[in-house]
Amino acid sequence: MPAYRKCRNAPEKPDELSKAGWPTPSRPFDLVERTKYNFLKNMKSNIHLALDKTKPKKAKKGVEEKVPENCALFIATEFPELQRKALEILRRFEFDASNKIQGDYVTAFKEAFDKKQNGLAMKFASFVLKEAEVIGKEEALALVSPFDEKELLERNRAFVFENFPVKNRVIKMKTDTDIEKSETVRESAEPGKPATMFF
DSSP states (O other): OHHHHHSTTOOSSTHHHHHOOOOOOSSOOOHHHHHHHHHHHHHHHHHHHHHHHTSOSSOOTTOOOOOOSEEEEEEOSSOOHHHHHHHHHHTTSEEOTTSOEESOHHHHHHHHSOHHHHHHHHHHHHHHHHHHHHHOHHHHTOSSOSSOHHHHHHHTHHHHTTTOOOSEEEEEETTOOOSTTOHHHHHTOBTTBOEEEEO
């Protein structure tokens, strides 16, 4: 009760509190805004994880760890043909309330891809379907990002690179070829999942 009495604008009678309804949101749920938030949060975590992978497994005593001088993030606006085709197939199926796919998508993949491609497509589909159960079908199966990823990252540099020790950070498109030996990294970039390179 003492804590209740300290609440600002609390009803004079505690009984009135039990009659009050749940607060109403100031605006409708916005899927794009949630996607932006998840994108920035994941990107902040991923660049630190990527940096950790550059460190030697066993650090030598008395030897200071070297931090790369440069970091590049590569943004992709569309999926490679195989992944795009896989997403288009998955989008044809219904999903239940738990965002689990309904129907025989495995047979659909076998009919759409040759044996070699099917293995790659199924691996990609398995990852996407698990992601759909967490973040929802619409976000996980999106063929393109619903926002400008490069612009969003540039605008939120302070948040994304907070406590990040690499001094020079650049944000580029997958098609930018001015950084040497970046082809393999650039090719791994997908919409919603920028690729990180240190050099």
